[in-house]
Amino acid sequence: MEQREERNGAVRVGLRWGVVGGVVGFFASLLGSLVGIVIAGFVGVSCGRRAAEADEGGSAGAGALAGLIGGAVAMPVFVVGASAGALVAGRSVEMSQIASMLSEMLGTSISAGEAWRFFILAVVFGAVLQAAVLILASVAAGAWVTRNRKQEE
Numbered sequence: 001m002e003q004r005e006e007r008n009g010a011v012r013v014g015l016r017w018g019v020v021g022g023v024v025g026f027f028a029s030l031l032g033s034l035v036g037i038v039i040a041g042f043v044g045v046s047c048g049r050r051a052a053e054a055d056e057g058g059s060a061g062a063g064a065l066a067g068l069i070g071g072a073v074a075m076p077v078f079v080v081g082a083s084a085g086a087l088v089a090g091r092s093v094e095m096s097q098i099a100s101m102l103s104e105m106l107g108t109s110i111s112a113g114e115a116w117r118f119f120i121l122a123v124v125f126g127a128v129l130q131a132a133v134l135i136l137a138s139v140a141a142g143a144w145v146t147r148n149r150k151q152e153e
Helices: 002-029 033-054 060-091 095-106 112-152
Strands: none
């Protein structure tokens, strides 16, 4: 029963940071997917720290698990928000301009529709990287907080 309450604390933290991260990720990704990847690290660290703090006991492995749970709950909302921001930013750019730039760079003819498909693939790739960074940062921060707590005791 006690373990379930600890996980519920990590889930609550993940829900809070997922919503905060989704909103922050949306606005940050208006500047581009790379900014969303950087912000994912900050959101992951904050989420992992808070999740491990909500977990009152256990080893560094328990802190990592709390960070994993919190990060896994926060990640989908963050990724959707950040991807939506990147799509909004991408729609403001003329795909015909991007197509002509890609055509010149690659030395082949690329239509605006193909440029849009490349852009969508880039957003999906960015979302996968954001998810990985958020989860890894959350797990590492959860383990770090628990390890530091154990050293202080």
